[in-house]
Amino acid sequence: MVNKKTLKVVLVEPAGPINIGSVARLCENFSVHELRLVSPKCDYLDQEAKKMAVRGLKILEKAKVYSDLNSALSDCSRIIASCGRKEHGDIPLNSNKDAFYWAFKSKRKETIALVFGREDRGLSNEELLKANKVISLNTSEHYPSLNISHAVAIVLHQFNQFNEPGLLKPNKEIGHPANLNKLEDCINDAGNLLIDIGFLMKHTYKARMAKIKQLLIRGEIKDDEVALIRGIISQTRWKIKNKGDELK
Numbered sequence: 001m002v003n004k005k006t007l008k009v010v011l012v013e014p015a016g017p018i019n020i021g022s023v024a025r026l027c028e029n030f031s032v033h034e035l036r037l038v039s040p041k042c043d044y045l046d047q048e049a050k051k052m053a054v055r056g057l058k059i060l061e062k063a064k065v066y067s068d069l070n071s072a073l074s075d076c077s078r079i080i081a082s083c084g085r086k087e088h089g090d091i092p093l094n095s096n097k098d099a100f101y102w103a104f105k106s107k108r109k110e111t112i113a114l115v116f117g118r119e120d121r122g123l124s125n126e127e128l129l130k131a132n133k134v135i136s137l138n139t140s141e142h143y144p145s146l147n148i149s150h151a152v153a154i155v156l157h158q159f160n161q162f163n164e165p166g167l168l169k170p171n172k173e174i175g176h177p178a179n180l181n182k183l184e185d186c187i188n189d190a191g192n193l194l195i196d197i198g199f200l201m202k203h204t205y206k207a208r209m210a211k212i213k214q215l216l217i218r219g220e221i222k223d224d225e226v227a228l229i230r231g232i233i234s235q236t237r238w239k240i241k242n243k244g245d246e247l248k
Helices: 016-030 047-061 069-073 095-106 147-160 180-196 202-218 223-247
Strands: 005-012 034-038 064-066 078-082 110-114 134-136
Touching: 005 016, 005 069, 005 147, 005 202, 016 034, 016 047, 016 134, 034 047, 034 069, 034 134, 069 110, 078 095, 078 202, 095 147, 110 147, 180 202, 180 223
Parallel strands: 005 034, 005 110, 034 064, 078 110, 078 134
Antiparallel strands: none
């Protein structure tokens, strides 16, 4: 890859060895650096998978397995998730063109993750909220479901079109999104504080915090800004505790 980008393809709970083998082959076709599997529901080194991988066999054999999506994305600075559903609540969709342009626009070396969901139901809304950008493929309304390896092929082809020397000439350096794990830790801290002070109720917590998370992701909050918010939360808790001590 040019532009100093490292690309990872992430499959969440893949269930078919043939599909996994096909995706490994696609990784070789499009010079993807690594295949990551989150809680695979089959033997990804099954003979059927190896047969489908062809020249992508090494990528298949070196695929990294993770128990959860956060772990698989922990070192990824830009995350793009593919969503097969047209109805996905309040999660905004980005055009593929805008998402891929955004991924390559930064000048610095970065790790980009392309995330694909389960063969039968894709990614949950909670998983989609871990991505900086969410894309979808335009398919027929009569039969919108794509085989996962076909979806990966289309996305990698489109993504590769933005990987041309000299294609992107940004006028200025753009910001860099916060690390997913740091952001989610911050959101959890904030949510717990908001429950403690009575701003949120437990039955509304999940929906309200999802909206806050969307706001922060859309704003491309940075690591130092996340640290600032966590500092404010920590100081607020300290002040509340010590104010209580003063009143005793």
